[in-house]
């Protein structure tokens with residue numbers, strides 16, 4: 184319980200010098216302390232469009248502020264509710280320092296889809312042209328970033344900050360925000376944010392980010408689109424992960440699809456308030472039980488392939504089985520990881536060309552599901568060029584019980 188409610192108000196100069204925070208009582212902030220139509224953005228070197236409004240935790244250890252930048256992403260705007268350090272670190276990313284990198288982002292003028300109202304399910308996006316695996320569906324910048332740690336503030340203060348944040352967004356962007364659906368009762372801003380939030384990593388911490396267009400995509404446990412977050416570009420990319428025909432709904436996953444049906448149902452209900460209706464959830468119990476059984480084996484094989492000790496039972500055949508299981512489950516995005524396991528398994532037995540083949544396959548999928556700049560992508564690119572120079576090369580050659588595999592090496 185927090186007995187005293189305090190907040191801080193950072194003026195522009197204070198925000199820059201970063202050494203003094205004034206505490207006042209809450210009424211002052213909400214009524215008149217914040218010049219909402221201030222000319223802050225014109226003040227020399229002040230990067231935000233408004234004076235940040237802030238609250239501190241009771242112990243004054245952390246201060247959370249609303250940092251608003253209306254010019255971000257060609258005027259789409261963004262507000263960031265976090266600590267001063269995190270907010271200013273974001274400003275150093277290319278998305279802010281070099282706005283041209285976002286030139287092709289947030290383009291919704293001639294999209295490859297139409298909005299459609301599905302009875303009993305709500306709106307969704309339906310492809311209106313053929314999309315091939317790898318085609319971009321859209322890419323977008325967040326309009327809201329909220330630090331999950333800001334929940335340590337008393338609720339009334341956190342709500343005051345997010346309400347203030349929405350007011351600071353450009354009018355078009357505010358309209359996009361209000362068009363979003365919530366799923367619970369309660370505060371209308373909080374409900375919309377918590378219903379539509381996506382967790383992303385920024386500078387090593389989990390931030391909750393909101394992309395209004397992303398929220399139009401419905402969930403499927405076996406989705407046909409994959410997405411990733413590029414922290415430097417501050418952009419969320421969505422690509423087709425398999426071919427999509429005109430008339431087909433474009434779907435993404437909201438949850439971990441390697442979990443069994445019961446777990447998926449529970450999480451979707453708890454976090455988004457809907458009953459999973461995709462075929463992998465609603466098929467005949469005999470079929471969903473078999474699907475669960477494949478998922479358990481996927482988990483088990485992953486552990487086997489991760490075992491690099493001398494008693495490991497990992498072989499290329501184990502990796503081939505893993506790939507086959509992902510294919511049966513139609514987990515197209517997750518194949519990125521299965522191909523990586525296969526590349527490493529073949530490499531570990533000195534089988535160069537199979538390693539190259541699976542490294543190539545892994546790069547292609549990983550770029551769509553993990554991101555262009557992801558570490559796994561870089562690693563698999565190296566493997567595709569030169570398996571002999573990677574850490575796994577011949578790692579398992581000559582291990583006990585593997586003599587038949589070694590005989591196959593070439």
Ligand SMILES: *[C@@H]1O[C@H](CO)[C@@H](O)[C@H](O)[C@H]1NC(C)=O
Nearest residue numbers: 292293294295296297311312
């Ligand atoms: C698909 O629909 C969008 C509207 O959402 C439209 O702008 C676009 O031209 C359409 N594309 C095709 C190929 O019909």
